Amino acid sequence: MVVLAYQFASGVSERGAAGVRALRRVCLAAALPVAALLVLGLLAGIEAIDAGPMGTPLLLGGALLLAVMARLLFVRVTGAAFPARGERAVLGVVVAIIALCAYWAVGGYALEKGQADAVWLSRNLYLRPAILLDTRERLSVDWAGVRETPLPNVETGARYRYRYEGFRLLAQSGDRMFLIPQYWTWESGNVLVVPVGADVRVIFHPG
Incomplete structure (x- = not known):
């Protein structure tokens, strides 16, 4: 998803100033939900809200994925240096957490599927x-x-x-x-x- 977004940004940015302005708005739109998703993910993790077995990993992983995508789009639009000093290590940690959240979400799906199958079996x-x-x-x-x-x-x-x-x-x-x-x-x-x-x-x- 991030790779496709980056390739799309590359194509749009070649259209001139109008394309660059549009991409800046896209970067801002991608970055804005990050904080909200992180807060919701943390609340789901401490069971302050009921998000189901997959809610916490999807919220946290989705927030971090959006942050990475927004950062890459910003680099493509502005031509800023990438990675910045110390950013490589942070990016590695973020990618590892995203992978962990994906694994966690798969486990949550398996749990929900198993419970649904058990309920179906008890009725049949x-x-x-x-x-x-x-x-x-x-x-x-x-x-x-x-x-x-x-x-x-x-x-x-x-x-x-x-x-x-x-x-x-x-x-x-x-x-x-x-x-x-x-x-x-x-x-x-x-x-x-x-x-x-x-x-x-x-x-x-x-x-």
Whole structure:
């Protein structure tokens, strides 16, 4: 964005005095919001205002990006020396902070996306596969919607002794299954991690 703005300024400045005057106004317009954005970013950082997970990095990063763009446009318009004494180090710090804010904003987006997906999942659990889970040992899970039933010992040495109903398959990764109760909620829901092996039997069923 800064590079494109600088190239645009170069083209406009070649049009003479009128172009230079227009670019001066653009520089001023780009610099004016910087202080306001920085203040808003700091207020969002201390949670004095609610700007969401991405608000603080976008406000701070945007303010610094505007400052850099305004400085480069000013240099292009006035022909001032660049970088000024000590400005190279400051510019390096500013660019590093902008990069950090970009990384921070991506993390905030991932957080918002994850929460939105969790809310959607809690409202559409019927779309996840329903399963019966047979185990050799008791799980001792007292979760809403999950029911434990002792299996009849119809034969000597029966491997599975307990059946659990009310689980749905959230995901499977390698030899582990992630199960959630059918009344799972994203705010306080539990997840049961079950190793796939001879100690458990998983039965998929409709519903």
